[in-house]
Amino acid sequence: MTELKNDRFLRALMRQPVAGRYLPEYRATRAEAGDFLSLCKNTPLACEVTMQPLRRYPLDAAILFSDILTIPDALGLGLYFETGEGPKFRNVIRSEADVAALPTLKAEVDLDYVMNAVSTIRRELNGSVPLIGFSGSPWTLATYMIEGGSSKDFREAKKLMYGQPEVMHRLLDHLANSVIDYLNGQIRAGAQAVQIFDTWGGVLITWAYREFSLAYMKKIADGLIREHEGRRVPLIIFTKNGGQWLESMVDVGADALGLDWTTDIGTARARVGDQVALQGNMDPAMLYAPPARIRQEVADILSRFGNGSGHIFNLGHGITPDVDPAHAGAFIEAVVELSGEYHR
Ligand code: CP3
Secondary structure, eight states: OOOOSOOTTTTTOSOOOOOSTTSHHHHHHHHHHSSHHHHHHOHHHHHHHHHHHHHHSOOSOEEOSOOTTHHHIIIIIOEEEETTTEEEESSOOOSHHHHHTOOOOOHHHHTHHHHHHHHHHHHHHTTSSOEEEEEEOHHHHHHHHHHSBOOSSOHHHHHHHHHOHHHHHHHHHHHHHHHHHHHHHHHHHTOSEEEEEETTGGGSOHHHIIIIIIHHHHHHHHHSOOEETTEEOOEEEEETTOGGGHHHHHTTOOSEEEOOTTSOHHHHHHHHTTSSEEEEEEOGGGGGSOHHHHHHHHHHHHHHHOSSSOEEEEESSOOOTTOOHHHHHHHHHHHHHHHGGGOO
16 A cells, blocks of 8 residues: 555545635646646646645645546547636537547547646655546536537537437446546546546436436446555545435445535435535635634534534535635635544
8 A cells, every 4th residue: 555644535534625726826837838728738737736735725635637528628529718708619419420429538548648647746745645536427528518618508418318318328328438437547547536526417307317417427436446556546426406316326336425515514414324425515605705704614514514524624616716815725724723623
């Protein structure tokens, strides 16, 4: 087993990674790379921006600097980012023929820049804290591939799902196999935990969530390497707005469930018991409040989770780029100081 000085995260206790896109040093490095995607593909600079938050804050894990949309890009869709408009694809998936034409992903070749980033970051971390790898869920990736970018109503994705469910299933199955290959590649390259982001599962009807999102996360869980370097590789699954489905999410077989801020963490714990750890769940917008208010919110979330292990404290969703780094610092400091009494 490789040495790991701080394995608190892997013991699924507290404190978590906060990536660095709100930091001035991040913006400087991104400017050096040219743009966001070039930064993801530049191994030393992707490593540098992964390390930046760890230099500022006492965090218990690092998260790979990359994006969930690397898989569709590698499948030939042509990802680009237009300033202020979010991600976009040059090519979209709309038909049975489009799905049939998708190549089989060979993650270690087609996404070699991600694997290189993982192994470089692992070397740089030098056993200080574990490295989390990640991917989008098949459903979430499918929405971007069908819509051609972000969406408000998911009209095209739902058209395909309800109108030609068998075509949607073929696409999701293709993506599930791609995600398995991609995450196993990250694990072999050195990722010590992996997270699946199901950002858009929460826009589905309950039966459709089970059939079109959850079932494919289960397929991934069943296909992942779950032990590597003599240690368990925990899997975290996160469905934004998925609070009503926690019991079904437990059946996926992940080690932890990510919670957004809309679900009360105390209630969530009562529902899932000790079957999984819970990760979350402060509203990222709380970081705009004064530090004293942030601290009070951290105390409140800790007390609602209560005593014992199995709480990985983090935000309920991604941090917004205009957050004051001092407020992020106050958040992390509060978690460090206030969580001790609950985790004895
Ligand atoms: O935050 C981190 O640095 C950790 C790595 C990470 C990124 N994206 C980097 C990133 C992670 C875990 C993601 C996941 C991701 N990417 C998700 C799922 C998580 C979630 O939000 O639910 C989604 C939906 C995406 C797709 C994506 N990438 C969007 C919607 C955007 C925002 C576009 C915009 O205009 O702000 C991105 C860009 C992105 N991904 C940035 C970063 C740091 C910002 C790029 C920049 O402006 O520098």
